[in-house]
Every structure is written in structure tokens, then in C-alpha cells.
Amino acid sequence: MIGILAGLAISWLLLYLIEKRSLLALGFTPVSKRLLQFLIGFTITALLCVFTQYFKAWTTGAVWAFNESVTAELILHSFWWDVKSVFTEELIFRGAILYILIQKIGRTKSIWISDVAFGVYHWFSYGVLGSLLPMVLIFIGTGLMGYAWALAFAKSRSIMLPFGFHLGWNFVYNTIFSQGPLGELVLVPQGGTEINDWISLLNFLTGMVFVPIIVYLFVKFYVRDEKAVD
Numbered sequence: 736m737i738g739i740l741a742g743l744a745i746s747w748l749l750l751y752l753i754e755k756r757s758l759l760a761l762g763f764t765p766v767s768k769r770l771l772q773f774l775i776g777f778t779i780t781a782l783l784c785v786f787t788q789y790f791k792a793w794t795t796g797a798v799w800a801f802n803e804s805v806t807a808e809l810i811l812h813s814f815w816w817d818v819k820s821v822f823t824e825e826l827i828f829r830g831a832i833l834y835i836l837i838q839k840i841g842r843t844k845s846i847w848i849s850d851v852a853f854g855v856y857h858w859f860s861y862g863v864l865g866s867l868l869p870m871v872l873i874f875i876g877t878g879l880m881g882y883a884w885a886l887a888f889a890k891s892r893s894i895m896l897p898f899g900f901h902l903g904w905n906f907v908y909n910t911i912f913s914q915g916p917l918g919e920l921v922l923v924p925q926g927g928t929e930i931n932d933w934i935s936l937l938n939f940l941t942g943m944v945f946v947p948i949i950v951y952l953f954v955k956f957y958v959r960d961e962k963a964v965d
Contacts, residue, residue, distance in 0.1 A: 739819060742826035749831045760834055762893025769895040776887070776899025777906075783949060784907040787942040788914075794934050797927030799912070802919050813910040813917050821902045828853050828881065829888040829897045837889060846885040853881030876943025880904075883951040890954060892961040900950060
């Protein structure tokens with residue numbers, strides 16, 4: 736929570752000093768419209784994550800089983816952890832800095848800067864710095880997603896749509912399918928066989944290339960291009 740408050744404070748300071756704007760420049764209002772955008776983004780990536788996890792299970796012969804030891808308290812704790820981590824990242828990569836960059840140098844260059852920064856950031860968060868192939872793969876996957884989410888911010892003029900995209904993916908991936916750092920939660924994999932390099936590549940392409948492309952196409956063709964901040 737301290738991280739979110741600090742992020743909001745720094746965002747307000749940057750917006751006020753550079754653009755003479757408040758935090759509302761990040762598109763938190765009108766509330767009903769922004770909540771709808773958040774829910775749409777959340778639903779799209781949540782469904783895409785479900786697809787990728789079941790596709791991966793199908794390629795390995797594994798099945799997803801309900802974890803009988805999970806509790807509502809653990810799920811809520813994990814959800815709140817996802818909310819805090821995701822919103823903090825959104826404030827950094829699709830928040831005040833991206834807003835200011837768009838005003839100063841235009842949308843296209845700003846989106847690419849956000850995209851590259853998001854990809855490089857995940858070298859550190861995934862702990863792959865120094866390993867060439869993982870660095871390339873992580874940069875491609877997270878960079879593509881970062882581009883789609885930055886475009887969503889630029890077109891909607893709101894942090895809420897990319898926040899929904901980001902949280903929908905992370906919550907389902909981390910909490911529902913127990914793939915995050917908090918251990919086994921709602922569903923756990925059972926069985927399955929070791930996969931070869933080609934199947935691993937196919938699963939990577941499905942989750943880290945196919946999904947960002949689908950999100951990008953949705954943003955490009957179905958998100959209205961706002962001409963002014965609400």
C-alpha cells in the first residue's frame with residue numbers, strides 16, 4: 736500500500752510541476768465509464784489466460800485440479816497482492832510519465848519508450864539479466880504486451896483500461912492457476928509429461944506472442960480514440 740501511495744504522490748507531483756494537471760489527467764473519471772473499461776480489459780485478458788493455461792495443460796497431458804486446502808482468505812490476500820503490484824507498475828509505465836511524454840513528444844515515440852522500458856524492467860523482475868536467450872524471449876513477450884497496454888492508455892486517455900488488462904492476466908495467472916510467487920492457490924496442475932523444446936516454444940508463443948497480439952488488435956480496432964482527457 737505504501738508503494739501505491741508513493742506512486743500516486745510522485746505522479747501528482749510530476750503532473751503538477753510539468754503539465755499543471757492533477758491526478759485526474761490519468762483518466763479516473765467519469766467513474767462509470769472508467770470502471771466499464773477496467774472490467775472489459777480484465778475480462779479479455781482473464782479469458783485469454785484461461786485459454787493459454789488449458790492449452791499448455793493439453794500439450795503436456797496435465798490436468799488442473801482444485802486445491803482443497805485453499806481458503807477465501809488466501810485468495811483475497813493474493814488478489815490484493817496482485818492489485819498492489821499491478822497498479823504500482825501501471826503508475827510507472829502507463830501513468831504520469833507516459834502522459835507527459837505523449838504531451839511532449841507525441842504518441843508513437845512515447846508508446847515505444849514505454850514498451851522498451853517495460854520489457855527491460857522484466858529482465859530484473861524475472862531475474863534473467865545476463866542470460867541472453869531468456870532476455871530476448873522475455874523482452875519480446877513483455878514488450879509486446881507493454882506496447883498494447885501503452886496504446887490502450889494513449890487511445891482511451893485513461894490508466895483504467897491497461898490496469899484492467901494487466902490485473903486480469905496477473906490475477907488469473909498468479910491466483911487462479913498458481914503460477915505466481917505466492918505458491919499453490921485455487922488450481923494446481925496434476926500429471927503431465929516433460930515437454931520438448933518445440934512444445935515449450937509453442938507454449939511461449941501462445942502466451943507471450945498470441946495474447947499480446949489479440950489485445951493489440953482489440954485496442955487498435957475497438958477502443959475509441961479519445962481526443963481530450965475527461
